[in-house]
Amino acid sequence: MLPKNGATILRVNLSTKEIEKREITDQEVLKKTLGGRGLATYIYINEYDQTLPPEDESSPIMFATGLLTSTMVPCSGRTSIIFKSPVTKSFFKTNVGGHFGGGLKYAGYDILIVEGKSETPCYIYIRDDKVEILDASDLWGMDNREINAELRSRYNDEELQLANIGPAGENQVAFASIHASIYNAAARGGGGAVMGSKNLKCIAVHGTKCVEIARPEEFYNAVTRISAKMDQVPGVKGLTMYGTSIGIESTNAIGAFPVKNFQENQIEGVETLTGQYIVDSGLLKNRIGCYTCPVSCHRFCTIDEGKYKGTFTGGPEYETLSSFGGGCGTTDTYTVLKANEYCNILGMDVISAGAMIQWLMECKQRGVVTDEIADGLDLSWGNGDTIVELTRRMAYREGVGDLLANGVKVASEIIGKDSYKWAIQAKGLEQSRVETRAAFGYALAFAINSRGPDHLNTEPLAEFGGDAVGVEVIKKITGSEKYAYPHTTEKRPEIIRWHEDIYAAGDSLGICAFPTTAQFWMDESDLAELFSASTGIDVTEEDILEGGRRTILMERICVGMMGFDRNDDKLPWRLMNEKLKGAKHDNAINSHEDIEMMKDRYYELHQWDVTSGLPTKEIIKDSNLEEFVEKYSKYVHIKEEY
Structure with missing residues (x-):
C-alpha cells in the first residue's frame, strides 16, 4: 500500500458479493496522479461508464485515502469520495476528515470502490484482510450517532471507524451526506443518497497494519520542518x-x-x-x-x-x-x-x-x-x-x-x-456561503468548478490580501502584490489556476485545504519533499503542481463525457443578474461579460478549447493521458488542437 509499496485497491460488489483486492505498482501512474483523488479519478475514467445515471448499480462510489493519510504529516487525515452526483448529474469529488481514512489505510487499503446494489440493507465490515458484506436490516433507520454506538458495542471496539449515512441518505435526499467519526461530513453533492441507492448503510473499518516510508529519516526531517512552519503562522x-x-x-x-x-x-x-x-x-x-x-x-x-x-x-x-x-x-x-x-x-x-x-x-x-x-x-x-x-x-x-x-x-x-x-x-x-459579487476570484472559481458553485475545489483566500502571507502568494502567482484585491477581474484566472492545482495535489496526498490554500504554511516544495521521501519516487515541486493540474484535467474529461461544457460554467441567476445593494459594494454584480472574459483566459491557461471549455485531444496526450483519448473521443467532438 502507499506510500512505499504502491496502491492497494479493494473492490466490493454489492450485487454479486464479489470482493477483489489488487495492487497498482506502476510508478509512472503513481507519479502522475499523486495517489488519492487523482488516482481514483484515473481509475474511474479507465474502468467505468461515465454515461450511467448515479443510481445505476454499476455506477461506483470510491473512497480514496490520500497518499500521506495515516502518516505523521500534520493535517493529513483527509479522504476523497468520488461518484456521479444525483444533484448535478456530473462528476463529483467530495472530501471528509475525521479518522475513517486512517482506519482504511491501516487496514491496508488506499482506495475502496463499491459497486452494485444490495437487495436488502447491508454494511461492509473490514478488519485488515477480513472483508465482509453483512446484513444491516436492524441498522436501517438509525441516525449517525446510533449506528456508531451500536457497531462499536457489537464488535466491542471503540476504535472502529465508520463512514455511514443517516435517514436522509436512506430516503434519497438529494443533499444527503456521508459521515465519518459521526460529525465529519462528506456533505456536498449527495454521496449519502448514492450509498442509500445501493442499500449501503455504512462501511466499518479497523486497521492494525502500518504504513511503510521509503526514506524515514528524510521524511521525519521534512515533517519536523513543516510543523515548525505551522507554529509560526x-x-x-x-x-x-x-x-x-x-x-x-x-x-x-x-x-x-x-x-x-x-x-x-x-x-x-x-x-x-x-x-x-x-x-x-x-x-x-x-x-x-x-x-x-x-x-x-x-x-x-x-x-x-x-x-x-x-x-x-x-x-x-x-x-x-x-x-x-x-x-x-x-x-x-x-x-x-x-x-x-x-x-x-x-x-x-x-x-x-x-x-x-x-x-x-x-x-x-x-x-x-x-x-x-x-x-x-x-x-x-x-x-x-x-x-x-x-x-x-x-x-x-x-x-x-x-x-x-x-x-x-x-x-x-x-x-x-x-x-x-x-x-x-x-x-x-x-452555492456555498460566499458572496461572489464581492470577490471576483471566487466568482470564477465557482463558475468553472466541476462540482458547482462551491469553495472546496478552490479556496482562493489570498485574493483578499488579508495578511502578508496571502499577499506574497498572490505576488508569486501574478508577479505583483497589487492583485491581492478581490474587486477586479485582472489575474483572477491565474490565481484560480494555481489554487486549483495545489488544492487537487493536496487532496491526492490527503492534506487538508487549510495548510495549502488558506494559511499557506505548506506549499508545493513541501509536498514534493513529502511525496519523494514517503514513496521513494523523486518529484519536483513542478511535478506536484502538474499532478494537481492533471487531476483537474481528468475531472474535466469526465465532465465532457457526461455531456457538459462551457455553457454550464455559470453562477446562480441572482448573482449574475441582480446587483448588490448597500454601502460596501453598491451595484456590484457578477456580470455575464466579466465571467465570460475570465473563463476565456482560464481555458487558455489550461490549453483547452475555448469555444467548448473542454480539453482537446492534444492537451490530453501532452498531459501523459493518451490512454483516455479513444474513450473521450466517443463522447466529445472538438477540434484536435488548441
Whole structure:
C-alpha cells in the first residue's frame, strides 16, 4: 500500500458479493496522479461508464485515502469520495476528515470502490484482510450517532471507524451526506443518497497494519520542518481557538456575508454568530482534530438550558452559521445549533439544507407558496422554530420537506413562477456561503468548478490580501502584490489556476485545504519533499503542481463525457443578474461579460478549447493521458488542437 509499496485497491460488489483486492505498482501512474483523488479519478475514467445515471448499480462510489493519510504529516487525515452526483448529474469529488481514512489505510487499503446494489440493507465490515458484506436490516433507520454506538458495542471496539449515512441518505435526499467519526461530513453533492441507492448503510473499518516510508529519516526531517512552519503562522492559533467561524464578523463588516438568501450582504447583531460568542457563552465544550491534525478546528458544543436543552453536536462551522443563521435571517446561535444537530445525526449537507429553507422563505416573501404548501409553518424570515422543523422534515421527506429534499433546482422547477431567480444554485448545486459579487476570484472559481458553485475545489483566500502571507502568494502567482484585491477581474484566472492545482495535489496526498490554500504554511516544495521521501519516487515541486493540474484535467474529461461544457460554467441567476445593494459594494454584480472574459483566459491557461471549455485531444496526450483519448473521443467532438 502507499506510500512505499504502491496502491492497494479493494473492490466490493454489492450485487454479486464479489470482493477483489489488487495492487497498482506502476510508478509512472503513481507519479502522475499523486495517489488519492487523482488516482481514483484515473481509475474511474479507465474502468467505468461515465454515461450511467448515479443510481445505476454499476455506477461506483470510491473512497480514496490520500497518499500521506495515516502518516505523521500534520493535517493529513483527509479522504476523497468520488461518484456521479444525483444533484448535478456530473462528476463529483467530495472530501471528509475525521479518522475513517486512517482506519482504511491501516487496514491496508488506499482506495475502496463499491459497486452494485444490495437487495436488502447491508454494511461492509473490514478488519485488515477480513472483508465482509453483512446484513444491516436492524441498522436501517438509525441516525449517525446510533449506528456508531451500536457497531462499536457489537464488535466491542471503540476504535472502529465508520463512514455511514443517516435517514436522509436512506430516503434519497438529494443533499444527503456521508459521515465519518459521526460529525465529519462528506456533505456536498449527495454521496449519502448514492450509498442509500445501493442499500449501503455504512462501511466499518479497523486497521492494525502500518504504513511503510521509503526514506524515514528524510521524511521525519521534512515533517519536523513543516510543523515548525505551522507554529509560526498567526492564523493557526485563531483557527484553533474559534474554528472556521472566526471569519464571520470580518466578513459581515466588509459586506460579504450573505443574508436572506443573498438578498442582503450584512446583518445586525452578527456577534452572536461568531466563534468568540460560542466560546464566551459556554456553548463550546471541546475542540476536536481530525486524524494527525494538531490544529483541531472542529468544535463540539452543547446547549444546557432553554427549549433546546440537551442538544449536543459537532460544529458549528462557518457555513452552518451562515446558512442557517444570516442566510435565514437570524442571529440566534441556539437555533443554528439545533438545526446543525439534525443535519449531523440525520445526515444532510448544512449548506444545501439551509439554502432550501432560505429559498422557501423567499418564496413566501414573494407570495409564491401557499399556506397549504407551507404545511402551516410560519415562513417569515428568522423564525427559529420553522428553521429547525424544516430541517427535520427534509430528512424524512415529510410534508413540504419532500419538496425541499429534491434540491433547490428541482424544487424551483416544481413551484415555477420565476422562483428559479432566487434558487441560489448552478449545475444543480446550492452555492456555498460566499458572496461572489464581492470577490471576483471566487466568482470564477465557482463558475468553472466541476462540482458547482462551491469553495472546496478552490479556496482562493489570498485574493483578499488579508495578511502578508496571502499577499506574497498572490505576488508569486501574478508577479505583483497589487492583485491581492478581490474587486477586479485582472489575474483572477491565474490565481484560480494555481489554487486549483495545489488544492487537487493536496487532496491526492490527503492534506487538508487549510495548510495549502488558506494559511499557506505548506506549499508545493513541501509536498514534493513529502511525496519523494514517503514513496521513494523523486518529484519536483513542478511535478506536484502538474499532478494537481492533471487531476483537474481528468475531472474535466469526465465532465465532457457526461455531456457538459462551457455553457454550464455559470453562477446562480441572482448573482449574475441582480446587483448588490448597500454601502460596501453598491451595484456590484457578477456580470455575464466579466465571467465570460475570465473563463476565456482560464481555458487558455489550461490549453483547452475555448469555444467548448473542454480539453482537446492534444492537451490530453501532452498531459501523459493518451490512454483516455479513444474513450473521450466517443463522447466529445472538438477540434484536435488548441
